[in-house]
Amino acid sequence: MQSISTIGLDIAKSVFQVHGVDAAGQVVIRRQLKRRFVLSFFEKLPACLVGIEACASSHYWSRELQALGHTVRLMPPAYVKPYVKRQKNDTTDAEAICEAVTRPNMRFVPAKTVEQQGCLMLHRARHLFIRQQTAVINSIRAYLAEFGIVAPVGRRGVEQLLEVVADTADRRLPEVARTCLAALGSQLRALKAQILEFDRRIIAWHRSSATSKRLDAIPGVGPALATALVASVADAKAFRSGRDFSAWVGLVPKQNxxxxxxxxxxxxKQGDRYLRSLFTAGALAVIRYAKIHGTGIGPGLRSCWRVDRPRLLRSRSPTRSPAWHGP
Structure with a gap:
């Protein structure tokens, strides 16, 4: 094991696959490791280059192995796939990772810190609760429509429907249906309270980050987008220009x-869907504001006035589009 220079580590939930080669590229070790033995195995090795696919728990293992003195490189799975030979299994995956990590033109993913992952979890959990809130609202509207009870679109409309549910004197609803709808109303109120709590936590994280506060100065950027961007991009210097960043997010045109x-x-649409949605909503919000107030309009923004949403999404200058002003 003393001659190992590069290791391809295929991580999983319980069983990990290791593929190690020496400086000449000859296979030195090829074995499976149980999860509890991974750190003890790497503790006995001299410092070497370790390649891992950027997937679930990869940032955790990157931090742990770097603490042991190893150099860890995370790679997008799509860039590792071309190096898989014939049958796909843990052994060939680890071998492909070991080969891909040594390529001079390979693109790597910077490892995120614990704070960055925590902030991203805030955003993901909030986004999950928002989707659940939408599903509950749609269910309430659909169930009440079965009894001929409808309300206008929007927050006030949902409140009107819940008032009907709470009114026991209203005989349009059977008692069983009223019980079910009251439970949905309680769930909706709990989801709204949790979303507000996450909003407060995101704003607190935003105020504690100097980089996030600098991004907040950009027109259309608020705490939501600023914190999501800081948490998603470990090192902004990895991008040579704004257009490279736009390509990473997936806001550049497809080429054929x-x-x-x-x-x-x-x-x-090759990048992070969540970030892309924030940027797109921000661009639309700023365009609408500029169209109403007509202040601070640049030539690039003025050209977007008369385009509809699909054409805006196909814009060839995504780096000039401002981002969403979050909550």
Whole structure:
């Protein structure tokens, strides 16, 4: 084991696969490891290069192995896949990771800190509760519509429906249906309270981050987008320009070019869907504000006035689009 220079580690929930080679590329070790033996195994090894696919729990293992003195490189699974030979299994996956991590043109994912992962969890949990809130509201509206009870779209409309449910004198609802709808109303109120609590925590995290507060100065950027961006991008220097960042988010046109003819389509949507939704909503919000007030309008923003949403999403200058002003 003293001659191992590079290791491909295929992580999982319980069983890990290790593929190690020496400086000449010869296989030195190929074995499985139980989860409880992973750290003790790497403690006995001299410092080496460890490649891991950027997937669930990869940032945790990256921090743990770096603490032991190893150099860890995380790679997108899509970039590792071309190195898999024939059958796909843990052994060939680890071998592919070991080969991919040594490629000079490979793109790596910076490891996130514990604080960054915690902030991202805040955003993901809040987003989950918002989706659940939408589902509960739709259920309340649909169930009451079965009894001929409807209300206007919006927050006030839902409150009107809940007032009907709470009114026991209203005989349009059977008692069984009223009980079910009252339970949905209680769940809706609990979800709203939890979302507000997460909003407060996101704002507190935003105020504690100097980088997030600097991003907040950009037109259209608020605490939600600023904190999500700081938590998602471990090192902004990994991008050479704003256009590289736009390509990473997935806000650049898809290319289907050949023979010197450039063919651009809709946006690629290859990056983080959550971040992309924040940027898109922010661009639309700022355009609407500028259209109403007409202040501080640049030529790039003025050209977006008369385009609809699908055309805006296909814009060829995504780096100029401001981001969403969050809560």
């Amino acid at each position: 070019s050949s023979g010197g003819k450039d063919k651009l389509g809709s946006i690629s």
